[in-house]
Each structure stands twice: as structure tokens, then as C-alpha cells.
Amino acid sequence: MAGIDLARRAAAALIAGVTEAHETLAEQAGVLEGLAPPDRARAQRLAIATLRALPRADAMLKPHLRKAPPADLRALLRLATVELCTGGEAHGVVSAAVELTHAGGRRTEGYAGLVNAVLRKVAAETDRWARLPEPALPGWLRGRLMSAWGKVAVQHMETAQRAGAPVDLSVKADAEGWAGRLGATLLPTGSLRLAPGAQISELPGYAEGAWWVQDAAAAMAAKVLAPAPGARVLDLCAAPGGKTLQLAAMGAEVTALDISPARMERVRENLARCGLTAETVTADALEWQPAAPFDAVLLDAPCSATGTIRRHPDLPFVKDAAGIKPLFALQTALLERALELVAPGGVLVFCTCSLLPEEGEAQLAGLCERHPELSVEAPDLPGIEPAWRADSGALRLRPDFWPERGGMDGFFIARLRRPA
Numbered sequence: 001m002a003g004i005d006l007a008r009r010a011a012a013a014l015i016a017g018v019t020e021a022h023e024t025l026a027e028q029a030g031v032l033e034g035l036a037p038p039d040r041a042r043a044q045r046l047a048i049a050t051l052r053a054l055p056r057a058d059a060m061l062k063p064h065l066r067k068a069p070p071a072d073l074r075a076l077l078r079l080a081t082v083e084l085c086t087g088g089e090a091h092g093v094v095s096a097a098v099e100l101t102h103a104g105g106r107r108t109e110g111y112a113g114l115v116n117a118v119l120r121k122v123a124a125e126t127d128r129w130a131r132l133p134e135p136a137l138p139g140w141l142r143g144r145l146m147s148a149w150g151k152v153a154v155q156h157m158e159t160a161q162r163a164g165a166p167v168d169l170s171v172k173a174d175a176e177g178w179a180g181r182l183g184a185t186l187l188p189t190g191s192l193r194l195a196p197g198a199q200i201s202e203l204p205g206y207a208e209g210a211w212w213v214q215d216a217a218a219a220m221a222a223k224v225l226a227p228a229p230g231a232r233v234l235d236l237c238a239a240p241g242g243k244t245l246q247l248a249a250m251g252a253e254v255t256a257l258d259i260s261p262a263r264m265e266r267v268r269e270n271l272a273r274c275g276l277t278a279e280t281v282t283a284d285a286l287e288w289q290p291a292a293p294f295d296a297v298l299l300d301a302p303c304s305a306t307g308t309i310r311r312h313p314d315l316p317f318v319k320d321a322a323g324i325k326p327l328f329a330l331q332t333a334l335l336e337r338a339l340e341l342v343a344p345g346g347v348l349v350f351c352t353c354s355l356l357p358e359e360g361e362a363q364l365a366g367l368c369e370r371h372p373e374l375s376v377e378a379p380d381l382p383g384i385e386p387a388w389r390a391d392s393g394a395l396r397l398r399p400d401f402w403p404e405r406g407g408m409d410g411f412f413i414a415r416l417r418r419p420a
């Protein structure tokens with residue numbers, strides 16, 4: 001009997017956690033504890049691949065299941081089905097699933113025969129996979145995006161989301177040199193894009209903090225802010241700190257604030273690894289009182305994160321329309337607070353990793369209506385394409401942009417100036 005495949009067991013647990021307990025993969029970090037780094041990475045890869053293809057896996061399994069199996073077994077069947085239909089070696093995949101069913105104890109061991117029989121049938125008809133409809137966004141989100149961006153754009157976004165996301169890096173300095181050393185592509189906006197399959201923590205420059213992982217779209221917000229060296233900048237919702245690192249690397253005097261103590265710890269760790277400094281504050285942005293206003297404030301507000309589904313395919317199972325609605329009012333309140341903390345003549349950059357206009361375009365329109373004294377400044381960055389510019393002067397970034405390069409996260413970024 002072969003040993004238990006720990007990565008597959010963890011992957012199945014992660015899948016069940018997302019689909020049954022509605023917890024994100026990030027919230028289930030405990031599942032991966034104790035696994036060796038390669039098993040950890042493999043478990044995450046398997047869970048992500050399965051979640052991305054879930055409707056197809058269910059369509060493959062449906063004819064062979066008379067009633068729904070227990071949740072953890074269903075996750076295991078879905079995982080094995082995706083593996084079988086995407087090139088996994090049939091004997092290895094089926095026997096690993098059977099082993100895990102036995103190992104599940106009294107609750108699942110009685111299903112080992114069923115798991116074996118069902119997966120053998122799936123393995124015998126993997127040609128059906130390619131003829132099944134491509135997985136689409138969940139209905140509540142699809143409808144909203146259709147009204148905002150149109151059917152064709154949404155189809156392109158879905159294609160991008162199915163393809164997944166490459167890994168992008170922001171560098172402290174010398175982007176061209178690091179592109180050469182890492183074999184990465186230097187993107188027109190200054191981020192580096194790694195070739196697939198890199199083991200991040202093994203790459204040169206990781207240990208000494210020469211760069212950090214950050215999607216190219218996410219990296220544009222701090223570049224839009226572009227603080228002068230020594231400028232006092234407040235990063236108002238800072239954790240885990242990607243934008244704090246950028247601002248500090250640009251030479252700004254940064255205050256990084258976040259409400260979450262655990263996430264703030266990540267900011268401190270990231271600053272330490274990269275040898276950068278910022279003042280860190282754990283507080284509610286709506287209540288915190290600084291001694292003086294700032295030259296610039298960056299508000300990367302909590303949002304639906306619908307722009308990041310291509311790298312987080314767990315999100316549609318965890319969030320729904322009702323769950324994200326309270327965020328819209330929080331974003332408005334945070335925007336008002338952020339503006340109060342900008343000194344006269346200073347700059348406010350507002351961004352969200354959302355594709356919903358309620359969390360971007362509508363927030364900007366509302367802010368400008370309430371504060372007609374503000375001016376929106378169109379960003380002037382290398383690499384920005386005309387299609388990314390909205391009439392308002394903001395940047396609207398979408399996963400279907402840069403298709404030939406591997407896409408980017410969805411983001412909304414606006415730069416506003418208070419009169420002096």
C-alpha cells in the first residue's frame with residue numbers, strides 16, 4: 001500500500017473548506033501547516049486548478065453518482081477528476097484517491113469501492129472534458145459585469161480568469177538588471193513578470209528583499225501617487241504592505257496603517273525582509289488621529305476583490321452580492337476620512353482591486369460631487385495604454401487587458417488633488 005499523499009489530502013481539505021465552509025484559501029492557512037514547502041505548493045496548485053474547473057468536474061461526475069457523497073469525499077472526487085481530465089496519470093490518481101478514502105476513517109472508508117468505480121469511469125471518458133462548456137463567472141457577478149462592461153468584455157475577462165495569473169514582481173531598484181538575473185520579462189509599466197513554474201523563495205534576491213510579489217496592476221497605484229523623496233505619505237489600508245514597500249522604496253516617509261494586527265505583522269515582516277522603513281500603526285482608519293495631515297494619502301480600500309479572481313478562484317464561492325454590499329458604504333466612509341488626512345495642495349490616490357463600478361467609478365463620481373474643489377489628475381506613467389484611461393481621468397484596469405502578455409488584475413485607480 002502506498003503512503004498517504006499529503007499534498008492531495010490537503011488539497012481536498014482546502015477545496016471542501018472553500019465550497020462547503022465558504023472560507024477563502026488564505027483563511028485556511030492552518031490546513032497547510034506541517035507540510036514541506038513542495039507539498040504545500042502542490043496542494044495549493046491542485047486546489048486552485050480544481051476550483052477553476054469545478055463545473056466541468058461536476059459535469060463529468062454527475063452521470064456516475066446517484067446521490068451526493070459526503071462533502072470531503074466530493075472534494076476528493078472533484079480533485080481526482082480534474083487531475084484525470086488534465087493529463088494526470090490514471091492509475092496514480094485513482095489509487096491515491098482510494099488511499100485517501102481509506103485513510104479518512106470510519107466516515108469515508110466505506111466509500112472506497114465507489115470512489116474507485118467512479119474515477120475509473122471518469123478516466124475512461126476524459127475526451128468528454130474538452131466538449132463541456134467553459135467555466136463561467138458566478139451569475140450574480142456575471143450579470144453586474146455585463147451591465148458595466150458588455151458581453152464581449154466579460155467573455156474576455158472569463159478567458160483571462162480561466163488562464164490564471166503569472167507571477168509579477170516589484171523591485172526595489174534596477175528592474176532591468178533583475179529581469180536579466182531572474183529570466184523575467186520587464187513589463188512596460190516597470191514590473192517584472194516571471195516565467196511559469198518559478199519557486200519564489202528559491203529565486204535570487206528573495207532572501208535579501210530585492211523584490212516582492214505584486215501584480216503589475218496593483219503596482220500601478222503607488223506609481224500613480226509617485227511621491228517626491230521625503231514626502232510624508234500615509235498608506236491607509238496598508239496590509240500586507242505591497243504598496244507600503246513601493247512608497248518606501250521611492251524614498252517617501254511612509255506611515256502604514258491597518259486595522260488588522262495579524263496583517264500588520266505581515267507589513268513589518270515584509271519591511272524587514274526588504275530592508276525598508278515605515279512607521280506602522282494598527283488602528284481603525286475611521287478613528288485614528290495623526291498629529292498632522294499628510295502630503296499624500298493612498299487608500300487601497302477593502303473591496304470585493306473581484307479583480308483578482310484569476311489568481312483567487314476561491315473568491316466566487318465565498319463572496320456573494322449580499323456579502324459585498326456593506327463594503328460600498330465602508331469605502332465611501334474611508335474616502336471621506338482619507339480626504340480629511342490630506343494636507344491642502346496634497347494628493348489622494350484611491351484604488352480598489354474590484355471590477356465593480358460601485359467600488360471604483362461610482363465612488364469617484366460621488367466623492368467629486370461631494371467635494372467639487374477636488375481635481376482628478378490623469379496619471380502620467382510609462383507603459384499606460386489609452387484603453388486603460390477612463391473619461392473621468394482615472395485608470396480602469398481589467399484582467400482582459402494585455403492578453404498577449406498574460407493579463408493583469410482588475411483595478412481602479414484615481415489620483416485627486418486638494419486645492420492649496
Ligand SMILES: C[S@@+](CC[C@H](N)C(=O)[O-])C[C@H]1O[C@@H](n2cnc3c(N)ncnc32)[C@H](O)[C@@H]1O
Nearest residue numbers: 237238239240241242243258259260284285300
Ligand atoms: C485591499 S487590502 C490592502 C492591500 C494593501 N494596500 C497592499 O497593497 O498590500 C485592504 C486592507 O484594509 C484593511 N482595513 C479594512 N477596514 C479598515 C479600517 N477601517 N481601517 C484600516 N484598515 C482597514 C484590511 O485589514 C486590509 O488589510
